[in-house]
Amino acid sequence: MVLNLANKGNLDSPLIVWNRSPKRAEALGDLKVHVAASLEEAISKADIVFSCLSNDEAIKSVYEAALKIPGGVKGKIFAECSTIHPDTTRELEKMTKEAGAVFVAAPVFGAPAAAIAGALVFVVAGSKAGIEKISPYLQGVMGRLVIDLSDDPDVGKALILKVTGNTIILGMVEALSEGHVLAEKSGLGTENFEKFITALFGASPYLPYSKRLTTGDYVREEPLFGVDLAAKDARHALSLAKASGTTMPITEIAAQNLAAVKEELGASGDIASIYGVMRKKAGLPFIEKK
Incomplete structure (x- = not known):
């Protein structure tokens, strides 16, 4: 800026x-x-x-x-x-x-x-x-x-939009992480799953985030979207949902996975590190050594 x-x-x-x-x-x-x-x-x-x-x-x-x-x-x-x-x-x-x-x-x-x-x-x-x-x-x-x-x-409406919008990013990373792990465990392969991402969502943030997962860029020294910031956004969204009388199940699951990221990587964890958590749950190493 x-x-x-x-x-x-x-x-x-x-x-x-x-x-x-x-x-x-x-x-x-x-x-x-x-x-x-x-x-x-x-x-x-x-x-x-x-x-x-x-x-x-x-x-x-x-x-x-x-x-x-x-x-x-x-x-x-x-x-x-x-x-x-x-x-x-x-x-x-x-x-x-x-x-x-x-x-x-x-x-x-x-x-x-x-x-x-x-x-x-x-x-x-x-x-x-x-x-x-x-x-x-x-x-x-x-x-x-x-x-x-x-x-x-x-003025709070601007932040309601911002916080709610960030749950879309969080949900996207959660869905990509789950999809790529399933693709690997089922034998489909992450390359084939990424072909689908490219075909349907190539002009959106889905593909760059997908490539961060498949290239191992979900673990890095300097996070692009730090785990603490992502967790803070999730807390705010869940607080808003509770006050409004609704629920956000996807955000709740992602928040739990962000807590696991923090436990695994500390403050250097990234929102994309959710992929490592999903891999670990499936019996795969947190990050595949290249």
Whole structure:
């Protein structure tokens, strides 16, 4: 997101960047960015603040600090892109408004490769004026599409869509993992099963995820969709389902398998590592040594 915003955002001045892990921000030194020494510096110099953090606790702690900087934040626009519980988003909106600033919920769909390619899908809700201000930096810069939910006054709806949408990815990985294991155990072979995936779903995320399984890329040093993030999304979805009086059996099963991934691989586990869990349940090694 930073890469595309800095290079394609037509900014009048360098993009201000702050990260809780300073080394990550410093690694952007070759871009047209200014790495802020503190959160206070970053917020005080910005008119629009995009934020994207790993979980609800992290984003709440950052907002609590950001909204209390000396000089205040009146009139600033806060666009929040994290995948968090809808109730957390509603809380952030309330805090932001009380501080005199403008809040926009703007969660994104897309893997790291989509972010690098500027192909994210944004879901926006909240202040229409705020959305209008950030729009030049969304479609065509950081994203390829914007889903606008601003006609609904509830900013939480953007996160309901985001969390529910992520269960589709989780269910897809679960189904692919089950299918590939059955193909191997039944003698059909994963290559033949992948031919079917290619024929029917080649233009969708199914094929890239399938290839991650068949090439062994479901175990890696740096996860593409970390197990902790995937498990957090599943918890949020199941919480929403319970509060709404419904159930999500596929998500429940996938959540159990994510817990097994965490036990097997720790924090380096990936959502695609569910395949290893399914293999192990079937009497196959977690990962096939090539």
